[in-house]
Amino acid sequence: MSQHASITLHQAADSSAPGCDLVRQWLRGHNWAVNPGFMQKLQQPEHEAKPLVLLAMADDRVVGGLFAETQLSWLRISIMAVSPESRSQGIGAALLAETERLAIKRGCKHAYVDTMEYQAPRFYQAHGFKIVGQIPDWDSHGHQKLYLSKRLHMETGNA
Structure with a gap:
């Protein structure tokens, strides 16, 4: 397993910490790329x-x-x-x-x-x-x- 020398890990108090929205955005982006039909359906109010x-x-x-x-x-x-x-x-x-x-x-x-x-x-x-x-x-x-x-x-x- 390789390690990136410049990576440091930081513990956040909760998922509203700076940077957390970016992580959620990456996951949503991935989900849209691999399962767009499902993601589109989830956006429709009748599917809430x-x-x-x-x-x-x-x-x-x-x-x-x-x-x-x-x-x-x-x-x-x-x-x-x-x-x-x-x-x-x-x-x-x-x-x-x-x-x-x-x-x-x-x-x-x-x-x-x-x-x-x-x-x-x-x-x-x-x-x-x-x-x-x-x-x-x-x-x-x-x-x-x-x-x-x-x-x-x-x-x-x-x-």
Whole structure:
């Protein structure tokens, strides 16, 4: 491996430091050069990421929620939780099913989520998700982060 004698490395406080915009510009330039169709599509307002947030309510109180976003043909689930006293009553399944239905309505064909091995991988697998990747010891305490995805299916029959 060769080294350039005049290179020095500097740690910046965050990605707003001088020079960081130039690095982002180089990456965007590369992406435009090798995948212009995708980059053009991302520039169109109708292809911006759109939030998809559902709350499950019982007696005027929140008992669960799912936070996601849709972009292009993908649904990305970022957070889903159900109150401890309301678990195992189908609330999570209802949240997921409605989120998938709304995502399909928005044109999504796929969904993905990441979860820790002690959180909900079995839940997602029971709902058709497959593990597509993992990072061992992600939390530095021996637990894996799992990445799961699913092909969303359009419902058949009358709407």
